[in-house]
Amino acid sequence: MLLISALAACWLFVIVLSMALMRSAALADADAERERRETGQGRARAAAVAVAVAVPIAAAAASDAGAQSATTPCPGAEAAPDPAHLGPAREATLCLINAERRERELAALDFDPRLIRAAERHSADMVDRGYFSHVSLGGSTFVDRLRRTGYFGRCSWRAGETLAWGSGVSLTPASRVSAWMASRPHREVLLDPGYRDVGVGIAAGTPARAGSGFTYSAELGRRRC
Numbered sequence: 350m351l352l353i354s355a356l357a358a359c360w361l362f363v364i365v366l367s368m369a370l371m372r373s374a375a376l377a378d379a380d381a382e383r384e385r386r387e388t389g390q391g392r393a394r395a396a397a398v399a400v401a402v403a404v405p406i407a408a409a410a411a412s413d414a415g416a417q418s419a420t421t422p423c424p425g426a427e428a429a430p431d432p433a434h435l436g437p438a439r440e441a442t443l444c445l446i447n448a449e450r451r452e453r454e455l456a457a458l459d460f461d462p463r464l465i466r467a468a469e470r471h472s473a474d475m476v477d478r479g480y481f482s483h484v485s486l487g488g489s490t491f492v493d494r495l496r497r498t499g500y501f502g503r504c505s506w507r508a509g510e511t512l513a514w515g516s517g518v519s520l521t522p523a524s525r526v527s528a529w530m531a532s533r534p535h536r537e538v539l540l541d542p543g544y545r546d547v548g549v550g551i552a553a554g555t556p557a558r559a560g561s562g563f564t565y566s567a568e569l570g571r572r573r574c
Contacts, residue, residue, distance in 0.1 A: 421448065423441045423522070425440070426444065426445055428441075428521060429521055430551055435553075438522050441522040441523075442522040442526060443547060449526070456542070458544060458547040459547070460548065461500065463495070463548070464547060464569075465568075467498045469550035470550065471485070471491070471494060472551060472552035473552045475512075475556045476554035495508055495570065506570060506571065506573070507544070508568065508569065508570035509569045510566065511529050512564075512567075513525045514556060514557075514562060514564040517560075517562075525565045538569060539569070543571055544569040544570060544571050546569065547567060550565070551564070551565050551566075
């Protein structure tokens with residue numbers, strides 16, 4: 350009798366668990382379908398989130414990679430950014446990324462002003478409010494930031510983001526791109542063959558607010574209208 354009761358209890362547990370799992374799956378499907386209806390681009394959004402949730406690289410994690418960076422043909426790549434004139438450092442960062450893509454016979458990226466605007470705002474926000482994340486303190490994702498600049502419009506799209514900050518020997522464009530390339534999730538974003546546009550934002554200061562340094566954001570994307 351005890352054995353029968355135990356078996357019955359086990360079956361009841363299995364049935365309840367199965368019903369709970371089926372309910373969770375149904376809710377997930379409903380959420381996904383609602384998102385597809387709201388954006389009209391559910392597949393593109395899913396792909397963007399999948400490639401963009403790379404763990405950001407901070408100075409402590411990236412300093413060695415930066416120190417080992419070789420001399421590059423990109424002007425300004427080995428120099429610390431000038432806080433008053435960040436354009437050359439931005440150009441050097443793009444040059445380095447495209448050099449990595451060119452080595453693998455991938456299409457070069459071009460600056461898009463909307464992506465630059467989103468990247469600059471996010472770098473500045475992380476420095477100003479002392480956090481380091483793809484999600485802002487207000488809950489905005491990089492997708493939200495790109496949408497606000499008008500980059501997506503009514504087009505289908507894909508997008509990704511990489512972040513880094515550095516101080517000391519790890520604040521140059523060469524050190525930051527070298528750190529990204531040493532991290533598989535970041536490298537996959539930079540070398541995604543589907544991207545064509547990029548925006549680089551560099552802000553003086555670091556989220557840690559410890560000493561001098563710079564914070565980098567790179568927004569990559571492609572639109573099909």
